Amino acid sequence: MKHDDTNAQGGAAPVRDRVTRIADFLFECGMLRKTPRTGYQFLGSGSENVAEHSFRTAVIGYVLARMADADEARTTLLCLFHDLHEARTGDFNYVNRIYNSSTRTMALEHATAGTGLADELLPMWEELEAVQTLEAQLAQDADQLDFILNLKEEADMGNRYATQWLELAVQRVRTKWGQELAETIARTDHKDWWFLGPDPEWWIRKNGKK
Numbered sequence: 001m002k003h004d005d006t007n008a009q010g011g012a013a014p015v016r017d018r019v020t021r022i023a024d025f026l027f028e029c030g031m032l033r034k035t036p037r038t039g040y041q042f043l044g045s046g047s048e049n050v051a052e053h054s055f056r057t058a059v060i061g062y063v064l065a066r067m068a069d070a071d072e073a074r075t076t077l078l079c080l081f082h083d084l085h086e087a088r089t090g091d092f093n094y095v096n097r098i099y100n101s102s103t104r105t106m107a108l109e110h111a112t113a114g115t116g117l118a119d120e121l122l123p124m125w126e127e128l129e130a131v132q133t134l135e136a137q138l139a140q141d142a143d144q145l146d147f148i149l150n151l152k153e154e155a156d157m158g159n160r161y162a163t164q165w166l167e168l169a170v171q172r173v174r175t176k177w178g179q180e181l182a183e184t185i186a187r188t189d190h191k192d193w194w195f196l197g198p199d200p201e202w203w204i205r206k207n208g209k210k
Helices: 018-034 050-068 072-080 104-112 118-130 134-156 160-171 176-186
Strands: none
Touching: 018 050, 018 104, 050 072, 050 134, 050 176, 072 118, 072 134, 104 118, 118 134, 134 160, 134 176, 160 176
């Protein structure tokens, strides 16, 4: 399906040349650094913006694709752009979604119009929403696993609500590879990677004590 890449540049905005629209698009991507993920206001601790979330989601997607012998590049790209629309719509958490909805596809159409990117990015969005391909399923899992990692960190630091949320989030994971990773995250202390990595004596000797 070919998407219209020449019109609808954000509503009534004037038509601009392609390179200028690419510059617009990159500025828009930068808005994700300033767009907070809103679920943490209910959790009571933790914070991140959409750009931070998208980065680790893309890393997780790559890892899951390796585990599943899936298309690594496709999975990573699905993850990288999965929340691009939130530069325009903002992030709707699970409570918000009870009462609000957004025209996410329209937001993406406007964001990509005139850039020459629509024919690549919009089909990825459609694939992600349909959740029929293995790569889309892995990308959806990567999205949840990033949240699961954050919840585990908050739970380790004493937020008992994070523990409750973690139990629910693990149940949203779709694939066997995602499930294996989610269950491992849930039983791994978030600080082990750095605290247990050095020789334990390092923490005593680091100030020069012999």
